Each structure stands twice: as C-alpha cells, then as structure tokens.
Amino acid sequence: MKLLSFVKDGIPRVGALVAGGVLDLPLAYSSIHGTEAAPDFLYSMRRLAELGDPAVGVVRELIDRGRSDSDLLLDPSSIKWLPPIPDPEKILCVAVNYKAHGEETKHAPPEKPYFFPKFRNALIGNGDPILKPRVSYRVDWEVELGVVIGRRGKYVDEKEALNHVFGYTVVNDVSMRDWQFPPGWPEKLNAFGQNWIWGKSMDSATPMGPVIATPDEVGDPGNLKLTLKVNGETQQEGNTGGMIFGVPQLIHWASQGLTLRPGDVISTGTPQGVGEAKGKYLKNGDTVEAEVEKVGKLVNPVKDE
Structure with missing residues (x-):
C-alpha cells in the first residue's frame, strides 16, 4: 500500500x-x-x-x-x-551515513550513528513551497529515505528492528549551511559540533512525502535508488546500499534509552551530491524533486520567504 x-x-x-x-x-x-x-x-x-x-x-x-x-x-x-505523518513525536536524522557524502564534505564517518532532531515546524508536504529564509543564503538539499515507526520499542534488537517499521517515505533534509557552519567556525571541531537547530530546523526545512509505502511495497530498504533533481538537473544519485549504518542498525541505536513510538520518523542520511560540495544553493523559482525507488517522488517549489 x-x-x-x-x-x-x-x-x-x-x-x-x-x-x-x-x-x-x-x-x-x-x-x-x-x-x-x-x-x-x-x-x-x-x-x-x-x-x-x-x-x-x-x-x-x-x-x-x-x-x-x-x-x-x-x-x-x-x-x-x-506530510504523511503530520504530527510525529520525533524526527531523528542521521549525520554522515554515506561514506561518499562524508568524503565530499570532508567529514569522517562516526563510529556509531550520530542523530540530530528536526522539529514539526519544519515539516511540509508534497507541493508545499520550501521557503528560502531571508536570513540564509546557502540553502541546500539532501534526499533521504525516511523510516516511519509502527511499533513502540526501546533497546530494539537489530534482528527485530524491521518488525517495528510501519513504512517508508521520502525526506528532503533541507539545510541552511551558513547557519549550520557559521563564518569563523573553528576548523578543529568536527562535523558533530555544528549548529544543528538553526542549520536544520528553520520553517519548511523538512519536506516529507508524498506517501508512506508499506514494507511489502518496498522489500529490502538496503537496496533502493535515491535521486534528487533541481529544475530537472540531477544533483544527487545514490543507493541505500551505500549507507554506513543500515535501517536495522539505525533503529537499534535510535532506541538506546529512548522510546520509539508509532509515527516517529528516522531519516537515514543522504548520498553524495549536496549543493555545499558544489557551491550550488537553492534559489527562488527552483523546483526540487526528491525520489526514492519504490517509495515515491516528493516535489517542492522554492520561494523566497
């Protein structure tokens, strides 16, 4: 379904x-x-x-x-x-979960998944505009596979993790890079000392959808093609097989000391091709298409706030 x-x-x-x-x-x-x-x-x-x-x-x-x-x-x-889940209790995103993305952004992958939150104010649905904040000039894209939790769990065993999945969706982890990496940011600090709140959760920074595809529709979440286009031009192309930590591992780690509840979303990280690595950023009038094989295509225009 x-x-x-x-x-x-x-x-x-x-x-x-x-x-x-x-x-x-x-x-x-x-x-x-x-x-x-x-x-x-x-x-x-x-x-x-x-x-x-x-x-x-x-x-x-x-x-x-x-x-x-x-x-x-x-x-x-x-x-x-x-958004398919308009009211999740938690939106958990994973930093640097594709080796190639880590290489393009010069960030070493973590030894275990590094999660950061995004908030409901950032959620928008298919067709809604991504509002380019008037305080940001480096607004970037990140296509990701989203995992929607369907069963409450804490300290979930990896072998049981997929039994906690309600379905899968598409997430565009829009990022304000000039706030995530402020001018003069100390070079000696690694990626995990960044400003995650402003850099990731400004209004409309989490397009999600258009649908939730149930597990029987998707099959193996570790072998899905991801694509992101801006104005019809492919910017990102990858496969979830390139994830450092797969869906079962992410559910396991996300549930350590934290209860996952139905409707929570885990966004699993992005492959290579982000705008920050190319010096390209979203602007007024752009159209962004984020697609995950067997799940769907999420389309959002970009407008100045």
Whole structure:
C-alpha cells in the first residue's frame, strides 16, 4: 500500500494512492458500510500506525473494495497534500551515513550513528513551497529515505528492528549551511559540533512525502535508488546500499534509552551530491524533486520567504 495524508473540507484525512487516483478512505468506509461515521484512524496516520495490524487490515479491505469506484477517487493534482505523518513525536536524522557524502564534505564517518532532531515546524508536504529564509543564503538539499515507526520499542534488537517499521517515505533534509557552519567556525571541531537547530530546523526545512509505502511495497530498504533533481538537473544519485549504518542498525541505536513510538520518523542520511560540495544553493523559482525507488517522488517549489 501507498498511504498519504491530505486535507478535504478543512479536515485532515488518510488516503491511499491507487491506479485510478487517491482513494478517500473515510469516504470509502462510509460508502461501503452505509454510515457517515468513519473510524478515527482514517483521519490520523499516526493513529493508524499506533493501532497496527487490525486497522491496517481495515484499510486493505477498503482499498480492495473501493479502488475501482470512481466516486471515491480524487485526482492527485487536486488535493492538498500533508506530510504523511503530520504530527510525529520525533524526527531523528542521521549525520554522515554515506561514506561518499562524508568524503565530499570532508567529514569522517562516526563510529556509531550520530542523530540530530528536526522539529514539526519544519515539516511540509508534497507541493508545499520550501521557503528560502531571508536570513540564509546557502540553502541546500539532501534526499533521504525516511523510516516511519509502527511499533513502540526501546533497546530494539537489530534482528527485530524491521518488525517495528510501519513504512517508508521520502525526506528532503533541507539545510541552511551558513547557519549550520557559521563564518569563523573553528576548523578543529568536527562535523558533530555544528549548529544543528538553526542549520536544520528553520520553517519548511523538512519536506516529507508524498506517501508512506508499506514494507511489502518496498522489500529490502538496503537496496533502493535515491535521486534528487533541481529544475530537472540531477544533483544527487545514490543507493541505500551505500549507507554506513543500515535501517536495522539505525533503529537499534535510535532506541538506546529512548522510546520509539508509532509515527516517529528516522531519516537515514543522504548520498553524495549536496549543493555545499558544489557551491550550488537553492534559489527562488527552483523546483526540487526528491525520489526514492519504490517509495515515491516528493516535489517542492522554492520561494523566497
């Protein structure tokens, strides 16, 4: 399944991307069951993730029965997309998780994953503009595979880690490099003494989506092609096979002393090709396309704040 969050009549809803368009799941439930009331998990992706298999089973049945009914389908270009998980408790990102990216930015890979947070204020959905902050002139891109947690866990064993995955999404870890690496930043400090808050979590700095692809859609998360284009020109191209720490290891390390909850997102790092390494940065009028094989393509325009 490919699931998404969108707004209809001012109310967030959960939908499914099918061959004919976007299946409105609350509407499908009402139509099939002859009732105006639909379960709360059809209005909240995080709630759907929390309830797990029983709720997911209901969604699968709705998709099977409603995917061919044109009255229940919406044109994807007509909807207001939300981040697939609009309200995660935690967004955890991983620094320097691809050797080639570390080489291009002159950062040695860590001995264990180094996580930093991003905040909800930074979340935007497919089609929303990345606002180039008026205080930043080096706004960069980073395509990443996002892992959405579906099962609560702490001290998760690597062998069990994939059982905690609800699905996968696309994340663009937009970075304000002039704030992440301020002028005069001490050369002797390594990458992990950076200014992560301003450098990573200004408003609109975390485009996410367009969908969550369930594990059965994706298969091995360690062999997925990643691509990022700016105005149609390829800037990044890599494969999750190049990650230093794979998805099971990241879930294991992220859960050390910290409880992962349904709806939390782990963004797994970016391959080579970032703008900072080329002296290229996002500007007003650009269009950014971040794509992960088997998951989807996330498209966002860039606008001056």
